[in-house]
Amino acid sequence: MAAPPRTTPAQELLDLLGPVEGFHSREEYGDFGLPARVTQEDYLAPFARASRDSHLGPLEKVHAFWFAGMSCDGCTVSVTGATAPSVESLLLATHPGLPQVVLHHPVVNLESGPNYMEAAERALKGELDAPYVIILEGSSTDETLAVPHGGYWSAQGEEPWGEGGEMRTVTIDEWIARLAPGAAAALAIGTCATWGGVPAARGNPTGAMALMDFLGKDYRSTFGLPVVNIPGCAPQGDNFTETVAAILYFLQGFGPLPEFDELGRPAWLFGETVHRTCTRGAYYEEGAFADEFGDPECLVEIGCWGPVVNCNITSRGAIRHVGGCMNTGGACIGCTMPGFPDKFTPFYKRPPGSTMSTLASRTVGALVTPLRRYTTEHLNRTPRWDRQDFVPSGWSREREEPGFIADLGHRFYDALRRSNDTSKSDAVEWGRGPNTIGDD
Numbered sequence: 279m280a281a282p283p284r285t286t287p288a289q290e291l292l293d294l295l296g297p298v299e300g301f302h303s304r305e306e307y308g309d310f311g312l313p314a315r316v317t318q319e320d321y322l323a324p325f326a327r328a329s330r331d332s333h334l335g336p337l338e339k340v341h342a343f344w345f346a347g348m349s350c351d352g353c354t355v356s357v358t359g360a361t362a363p364s365v366e367s368l369l370l371a372t373h374p375g376l377p378q379v380v381l382h383h384p385v386v387n388l389e390s391g392p393n394y395m396e397a398a399e400r401a402l403k404g405e406l407d408a409p410y411v412i413i414l415e416g417s418s419t420d421e422t423l424a425v426p427h428g429g430y431w432s433a434q435g436e437e438p439w440g441e442g443g444e445m446r447t448v449t450i451d452e453w454i455a456r457l458a459p460g461a462a463a464a465l466a467i468g469t470c471a472t473w474g475g476v477p478a479a480r481g482n483p484t485g486a487m488a489l490m491d492f493l494g495k496d497y498r499s500t501f502g503l504p505v506v507n508i509p510g511c512a513p514q515g516d517n518f519t520e521t522v523a524a525i526l527y528f529l530q531g532f533g534p535l536p537e538f539d540e541l542g543r544p545a546w547l548f549g550e551t552v553h554r555t556c557t558r559g560a561y562y563e564e565g566a567f568a569d570e571f572g573d574p575e576c577l578v579e580i581g582c583w584g585p586v587v588n589c590n591i592t593s594r595g596a597i598r599h600v601g602g603c604m605n606t607g608g609a610c611i612g613c614t615m616p617g618f619p620d621k622f623t624p625f626y627k628r629p630p631g632s633t634m635s636t637l638a639s640r641t642v643g644a645l646v647t648p649l650r651r652y653t654t655e656h657l658n659r660t661p662r663w664d665r666q667d668f669v670p671s672g673w674s675r676e677r678e679e680p681g682f683i684a685d686l687g688h689r690f691y692d693a694l695r696r697s698n699d700t701s702k703s704d705a706v707e708w709g710r711g712p713n714t715i716g717d718d
């Protein structure tokens with residue numbers, strides 16, 4: 279195994295930029311970017327449930343700095359749809375024992391411009407009134423490629439950190455590199471931030487990489503956590519908010535650190551493959567495969583990678599247990615995986631590794647499926663209908679009654695099923711026979 283690099287991209291960037299001092303002055307910008315004349319934190323304070331008097335643990339609130347690197351904002355969209363818990367409930371601290379989350383998000387906050395950046399500045403100065411976590415949506419990049427040319431890949435705000443105190447644009451990577459050491463936790467949301475994702479696909483002119491590539495293997499938050507990863511493109515919103523809540527309970531001292539796998543994914547959310555909870559799984563087992571999108575069967579032959587992909591969207595759905603790839607007809611393209619997208623392209627082509635298992639399930643299915651259909655037909659009849667040799671349905675039922683051989687098979691099946699029935703009695707047998715009391 280190759281040794282990890284001696285320095286990290288985050289450290290290389292800080293070495294290039296050097297230390298910074300000095301910030302905006304409040305007098306200078308006044309209420310600029312503060313159209314409601316109030317910050318989001320102050321606006322929500324009267325509605326929040328957690329307070330100095332009501333909180334059950336040491337933390338009354340936690341600041342959450344959301345940064346968008348090489349991102350499409352899809353993670354933001356999906357998290358705003360979360361319901362268990364919802365973003366609103368975290369912001370208002372409606373969960374017993376959870377501290378209030380004071381969110382600093384470039385899209386949803388009331389304040390903007392220098393007033394928006396002020397909280398991050400206070401965090402850097404060590405003057406924030408509560409612990410903070412950092413959240414990255416979108417990949418980190420290699421800003422050392424851009425800095426020498428006077429440019430940048432992704433940025434947020436300006437600070438007087440240029441030569442002679444001149445204002446200069448501050449990149450997302452610089453904010454992350456400077457804030458990460460003091461953060462209570464560093465969370466990567468979405469496949470771009472967790473593994474590199476689409477911006478890091480082959481070619482990759484920006485040097486896009488995962489947050490854990492950027493901060494390095496040895497990164498630990500002030501609470502001792504490595505980077506926490508919640509992948510997906512876009513991720514399931516509840517996967518994120520549920521993980522945040524679990525970490526907050528840990529920070530609050532209410533429970534152990536939830537279980538993460540060796541890549542920092544919440545183990546209880548990403549421990550299973552898509553296939554294991556897929557609503558189309560039984561089609562795979564019976565060797566019934568879709569020829570085109572819109573067909574109800576298993577999608578593996580038109581490009582589904584579900585059997586080898588860690589993702590819970592088939593069981594959790596997209597929002598409120600509704601939607602989700604296969605549930606709505608989409609094949610899995612592996613968007614939660616570190617190998618995405620390069621190891622899954624070309625999309626919507628049959629994964630080569632599926633050939634052997636689909637052949638096996640086709641072979642088994644050729645035997646098992648007719649037997650199941652035969653048993654289902656038997657189970658779709660009441661014992662009374664069996665005895666009277668007649669189904670009183672007015673719904674155009676034109677099916678023939680089971681013949682002698684089919685009936686014999688059903689009787690054998692019933693006898694087999696009841697062979698270990700400890701409550702057996704001599705009461706009327708099931709299956710066809712002479713009419714019994716109650717039968718007309």
Ligand code: SF4
Nearest residue numbers: 556559576577582584
């Ligand atoms: S559609 Fe995909 S995940 Fe679902 S059963 Fe088929 S291969 Fe498995």
Ligand code: SF4
Nearest residue numbers: 589603610611613614
């Ligand atoms: S099923 Fe596949 S494509 Fe859909 S969200 Fe999960 S990993 Fe992504």
